[in-house]
Amino acid sequence: MSCSYEDCNFECYDSNNKCIFHYNKRDWLTPKTKVWKSDSKEKIKYFWSEIRRLKDQINRQFIGFIFPEFEEFLMRADIQDGMYRIQPSDSNYLNNYSFGYKDRSNGYYSILNDVSFQDAIFLDIADFSKIFLNGTTIFTNTVFEKSISFSWNTLENIHFDNVNFKREIDFNGFILKNCKFTNTVFVNKINFVKTTFIELNFKNSTFKHEVSFEDGNMKGNINFENVTFNKEVNFQKQKFMRDNSKDTINFSKVKASDINFRASIFVSHIHYGNILIKFEDKGEYGKIDFSDANMHVNIEISNSKFKSIIWRNITLSKTTKCTIRNIEIDEFILDRYKNESEEKILFDFVRVNNRLEISYVDFSKEKFNQFNLTTANVEIINSSFNGDFFNSVKWGTISEDRYKATRDIFRQLKSYSEQQKNFIDADGFYSLEMKERKKELREESKQLKGFELVKHFFTDIAVFYIHEKTSDFSQNWVLPIIWLFLLGMIGVICKNFNLSTLSENIYFLLPTSILLFLLPLIYEKYEKIKKIVVYWYLFIPTIALYIAFSTDKLDDIAVMINPSKIFTSVPSTSISGEFIYLLYKIAILFLVYQVVIAMKKKVRSK
Numbered sequence: 001m002s003c004s005y006e007d008c009n010f011e012c013y014d015s016n017n018k019c020i021f022h023y024n025k026r027d028w029l030t031p032k033t034k035v036w037k038s039d040s041k042e043k044i045k046y047f048w049s050e051i052r053r054l055k056d057q058i059n060r061q062f063i064g065f066i067f068p069e070f071e072e073f074l075m076r077a078d079i080q081d082g083m084y085r086i087q088p089s090d091s092n093y094l095n096n097y098s099f100g101y102k103d104r105s106n107g108y109y110s111i112l113n114d115v116s117f118q119d120a121i122f123l124d125i126a127d128f129s130k131i132f133l134n135g136t137t138i139f140t141n142t143v144f145e146k147s148i149s150f151s152w153n154t155l156e157n158i159h160f161d162n163v164n165f166k167r168e169i170d171f172n173g174f175i176l177k178n179c180k181f182t183n184t185v186f187v188n189k190i191n192f193v194k195t196t197f198i199e200l201n202f203k204n205s206t207f208k209h210e211v212s213f214e215d216g217n218m219k220g221n222i223n224f225e226n227v228t229f230n231k232e233v234n235f236q237k238q239k240f241m242r243d244n245s246k247d248t249i250n251f252s253k254v255k256a257s258d259i260n261f262r263a264s265i266f267v268s269h270i271h272y273g274n275i276l277i278k279f280e281d282k283g284e285y286g287k288i289d290f291s292d293a294n295m296h297v298n299i300e301i302s303n304s305k306f307k308s309i310i311w312r313n314i315t316l317s318k319t320t321k322c323t324i325r326n327i328e329i330d331e332f333i334l335d336r337y338k339n340e341s342e343e344k345i346l347f348d349f350v351r352v353n354n355r356l357e358i359s360y361v362d363f364s365k366e367k368f369n370q371f372n373l374t375t376a377n378v379e380i381i382n383s384s385f386n387g388d389f390f391n392s393v394k395w396g397t398i399s400e401d402r403y404k405a406t407r408d409i410f411r412q413l414k415s416y417s418e419q420q421k422n423f424i425d426a427d428g429f430y431s432l433e434m435k436e437r438k439k440e441l442r443e444e445s446k447q448l449k450g451f452e453l454v455k456h457f458f459t460d461i462a463v464f465y466i467h468e469k470t471s472d473f474s475q476n477w478v479l480p481i482i483w484l485f486l487l488g489m490i491g492v493i494c495k496n497f498n499l500s501t502l503s504e505n506i507y508f509l510l511p512t513s514i515l516l517f518l519l520p521l522i523y524e525k526y527e528k529i530k531k532i533v534v535y536w537y538l539f540i541p542t543i544a545l546y547i548a549f550s551t552d553k554l555d556d557i558a559v560m561i562n563p564s565k566i567f568t569s570v571p572s573t574s575i576s577g578e579f580i581y582l583l584y585k586i587a588i589l590f591l592v593y594q595v596v597i598a599m600k601k602k603v604r605s606k
Contacts (some may be wrong), residue, residue: 005064010054020050021065025123028068036069036124044068052100060101067120070127071098092270097503098131117142139163152510171195202227213238222249229256239265240277249277257286257307265294279304290314302326311337318342323350335359339366352376358383368393380405390416397427400435407436409510414478431473438464470594477598480591486589 001014003019010019018024028040036044048071051058097110114135119142126148133150138155143164156177163184170191180201190211199220205227212234217289219241233256238247249266266277279285283304291312299322301309308331316322316525322341325348332352336359339345344367351372359381368389374396380403396402403410410433419427443465467473471480 002222008064011056012233020047021062023066025066025068029123040068045071048098051098055100060112062115062117062120064119065117065121065127067122067124069124112137116140121145122148126551133158155179165190176200186211197222201380207231207233210234217241218249220247222247224249224251224254226253227251227255229254232258232260234260235264236260236262237264251277251279251283251285252281253283254279255284256288256493259285259288261288261290261293263292264290266296288315295320299323305329306332309333311335314338316341316345323348323457327351328353331355333357333359334361336363339364341365355379357381362386363389367391370394376402378403378405380409383409384405385412385416390420392420395425395428397434400432403432405432405436408431410436427474434464434473435468438468470591471598474594474597477595480594480598484588484591484595487584487591 001010001017003010003012003022004017005019005022006024007017010021012018013020013023016023025043028037028043029035030037036451047068065309080585085548099112099115101110101112110130111132111134114137116138118140120139120140121143121147125146126144129149129151131151133155136159138159139161140159141162142160144166147169148165148168153173153473154175154177157179158176159182161182161184163181164187164188165185167188168188169186172191173194174192176198178199182201182203182205183200184205186205186207186209189209190207190558192211192213194215195213196217197219198436200218201223203223203225207228208230210231210233211229214234215237217239222240238261249468277290278300280300280302285304285306287308287310288306289308289310289312291310291314293314293316296317296319298320302323302325304327306327307327309329310333312333312335314336318340319345320341322345324346327349328351330353332355335357338361344365347366347368349370350368351374353375355380356373356376358379361383363384364386366389369391371390371392372394374394376396397430405413410429414426414429414433417429418422470478470483471477472555497598
């Protein structure tokens with residue numbers, strides 16, 4: 001009776017509906033340990049003898065075969081010419097070993113030319129260590145329950161398509177020429193350390209465990225398109241080389257948690273230009289680290305999402321072209337990055353969500369167009385900006401909480417914003433510049449003593465302090481209004497203060513204080529409470545006292561803060577009172593000026 005497997009004409013094995021090749025052989029293994037049973041040895045021997053007997057009908061097309069343990073290659077040591085030489089224990093057995101094909105007269109290996117394994121299962125180690133795979137070897141829809149081994153460290157034209165490797169695979173030190181691992185699943189660890197790839201294709205494959213390509217070489221077209229890396233992938237110290245003008249390193253549509261390119265080298269033949277390395281087409285990448293890499297490479301990064309991109313201690317060569325377009329990054333780090341390229345590096349429609357760090361970078365050939373930093377925290381250290389750097393950059397809320405830099409850097413950012421007619425953001429950077437200047441003044445005061453210290457305080461520090469606390473360097477129009485209202489109430493209280501009315505109006509104090517205590521919670525949505533405590537907690541008791549002692553209330557305040565009214569109002573009759581009232585007038589005028597300037601800056605056109 002013929003085997004029930006599709007298009008198989010071999011006889012059924014041992015009263016089964018499948019032949020020896022398609023029979024599943026699971027019952028030849030122990031259930032728990034998955035080792036071969038003692039009585040399976042003869043069955044395995046019979047399997048391989050049938051392979052050899054029917055090899056002409058099989059014709060190197062192993063379709064749906066389920067392979068047991070491979071045969072042992074028996075060797076013996078002979079002394080020839082005074083030296084030990086390894087020989088097969090049985091020369092006749094050599095011709096019949098494993099697959100039984102021997103296509104040349106000399107040599108010790110069974111040779112398989114242009115062999116195909118389709119829908120096959122290898123239950124044990126696929127041991128090709130004594131078998132020479134010549135021509136093109138194809139594994140399609142194949143499952144390797146254990147590892148696979150080869151005869152040589154140089155493999156050529158071996159194609160794995162829709163293959164499942166369930167155990168660790170070790171290609172350490174191999175040379176793989178024109179090999180493919182497309183649509184393949186690597187369940188366990190894969191070792192490609194010190195491996196040389198010439199024309200590599202991993203398209204649509206999945207790595208479920210760590211994989212290392214460390215300290216190797218990749219030449220020609222390197223394709224990782226639509227590959228999924230569930231764990232870290234390590235390209236540290238990898239050398240990417242270009243052999244002709246069309247070679248590309250393609251990481252398009254990749255999904256990865258962590259890609260390490262640290263200390264890698266991207267080089268190319270001088271006649272062919274740079275390698276093109278691509279991260280694009282809706283890929284989802286984790287951390288991509290190019291630290292210490294030697295970048296003689298053209299980079300295209302587009303239409304993708306990244307958790308982190310790190311350019312630390314890298315130099316882009318003179319012939320490098322780099323385009324980063326329409327991407328979203330959670331963390332972007334540029335640290336000791338140098339651009340020696342003859343062309344501008346374009347960052348176009350890039351959004352940084354959480355963090356942008358720039359350290360020790362001199363920008364001169366970069367173009368940031370539609371760069372969105374609305375939600376990111378930005379830190380810039382010892383860097384400079386030269387040339388046409390900004391175009392439609394969205395800085396978001398410019399505050400000390402989000403931006404960390406030196407005064408000079410804020411000055412540069414202010415200057416570039418003004419060049420772009422972006423006056424609102426320029427004013428924001430001006431505010432941060434002034435706050436950094438205030439810190440410098442405090443440090444300078446530590447070096448002064450005596451009269452020089454007093455002079456320094458009143459001519460410099462006090463000016464910055466007043467300017468900041470009354471209007472946040474003209475950035476906050478609410479603060480001078482609060483101070484105006486506060487001074488107006490103080491003026492009214494001073495004019496109408498009478499202890500005899502305190503007991504009659506005491507019931508105003510408690511509810512008014514509670515109500516006004518809630519106002520900081522509303523205001524906190526716009527400013528952190530630590531910045532406004534001094535304003536509100538001076539404001540609250542003052543307004544409570546005002547309600548207690550004032551009769552005309554708001555009308556009195558309006559008179560006391562109206563610039564045109566205070567000069568016609570009646571001052572104190574004493575000289576000291578007149579002097580204090582003069583200072584009061586100056587303070588009111590200063591605050592009115594701050595309101596006007598702050599509101600003007602808020603509506604300046606970009």
